[in-house]
Amino acid sequence: MTLPIAPGMQRRAEITDRIRAETGIDEAMIDQLVRRFYDRVRQDALLGPVFAARIADWEPHLQKMCAFWSSVALMSGRYHGQPMQAHLPLPVDAQHFDRWLALFEATANEICPPQAAAHFIERARRIAESLELGIACGRGVLLAKGQRYRRDDPARAANS
Numbered sequence: 001m002t003l004p005i006a007p008g009m010q011r012r013a014e015i016t017d018r019i020r021a022e023t024g025i026d027e028a029m030i031d032q033l034v035r036r037f038y039d040r041v042r043q044d045a046l047l048g049p050v051f052a053a054r055i056a057d058w059e060p061h062l063q064k065m066c067a068f069w070s071s072v073a074l075m076s077g078r079y080h081g082q083p084m085q086a087h088l089p090l091p092v093d094a095q096h097f098d099r100w101l102a103l104f105e106a107t108a109n110e111i112c113p114p115q116a117a118a119h120f121i122e123r124a125r126r127i128a129e130s131l132e133l134g135i136a137c138g139r140g141v142l143l144a145k146g147q148r149y150r151r152d153d154p155a156r157a158a159n160s
């Protein structure tokens, strides 16, 4: 007996299959990317302390990030969370996002074939930009298109 599948689920499964076929991305690649990336983050002088102040037990965070990237890259729907809420209180600005992306891109290029790396990197850049915009906005700074959020900008000192 075959169980009925909701049309939305069926469509999502098809999208996941197509991305998987075109890029070679699968859960094992995501797991490797996430673990290698956060190994680097934890050792990084700028980003390491921001994470260390908030994450004591890394395994649940790594699992959550695998679910997140599975949802973002494969449309698997595995992640249910609110990334913006998690980042709003963090003491970060443009330089943190630049470092985050540099480490992420280096790791993706090292671990993934080119099409898969490009797929992850494009999405990471888009999400990083929207988190930076959201963080600036949460501190009363409205960025123009392409403008970056800098906490040490004297013109914004009152807002940082």
Ligand code: HEM
Residues within 6 Å of the ligand: 047, 050, 051, 054, 055, 064, 065, 068, 080, 081, 082, 083, 086, 087, 090, 092, 093, 096, 097, 100, 123, 124, 127, 128, 131
């Ligand atoms: C400035 C760079 C970044 C820093 C310092 C940072 C730091 C953190 C920290 C400390 C947490 C844990 C928050 C908590 O549990 O209290 C977190 C969670 C998370 N981060 Fe980031 N992050 C950065 C950029 C990004 C980017 C660019 C993405 C996505 C492409 C991302 C995706 C996530 C997700 C999905 C979570 C889990 C949120 C949840 O609890 O559901 N982060 N991040």
